[in-house]
Amino acid sequence: SPVLHFVFCIICFTAxxxxxxxxxERQGCTQCVAINTTICSGYCYTQCHHQAPCEPKITCSCVPLSLVYRAACVPGCPKDVNPELYYPVARHCSCGRCDTRTHHCVRTSHRSYDRCPVTLGR
Incomplete structure (x- = not known):
C-alpha cells in the first residue's frame, strides 16, 4: 500500500x-583536546541522478539543516597564540542534496581521527 511504502521510506532513509x-589542535600549542559534538549520519538514498550528460551528478546524503559553532580552548599555547577554536555542532539533520561547496559529500581521507597526531608544537 502507498502508506506502508511511505512509512518504510521514512524509516529506512533517515538522517x-x-x-x-x-x-x-592549534599550531604552536603543545596539547590537543577531545571535543564531543554531534554530526549528521544515517541512511539516505544516495543514487546519483543525471539530467543531461554534461551536468554534474547530484547526490543525496545526510546534511545538517542547522549548525551552531561552539568555542573550545586548546591547552598548552604560548601567549602569542590564540587558544580558542570553533567547532560545528549539528542541531537538525536531513537527507538532502549534498552541496560540494559547503559539505564533504564523500569520505576522501583514510586518516584516522580518533586521537591526536604526534606532531604537535610545530
Missing amino acids: SQSNHTLWI
Whole structure:
C-alpha cells in the first residue's frame, strides 16, 4: 500500500544526529583536546541522478539543516597564540542534496581521527 511504502521510506532513509568526538589542535600549542559534538549520519538514498550528460551528478546524503559553532580552548599555547577554536555542532539533520561547496559529500581521507597526531608544537 502507498502508506506502508511511505512509512518504510521514512524509516529506512533517515538522517539524524550522532555523537562524535573531534580532536582539535592549534599550531604552536603543545596539547590537543577531545571535543564531543554531534554530526549528521544515517541512511539516505544516495543514487546519483543525471539530467543531461554534461551536468554534474547530484547526490543525496545526510546534511545538517542547522549548525551552531561552539568555542573550545586548546591547552598548552604560548601567549602569542590564540587558544580558542570553533567547532560545528549539528542541531537538525536531513537527507538532502549534498552541496560540494559547503559539505564533504564523500569520505576522501583514510586518516584516522580518533586521537591526536604526534606532531604537535610545530
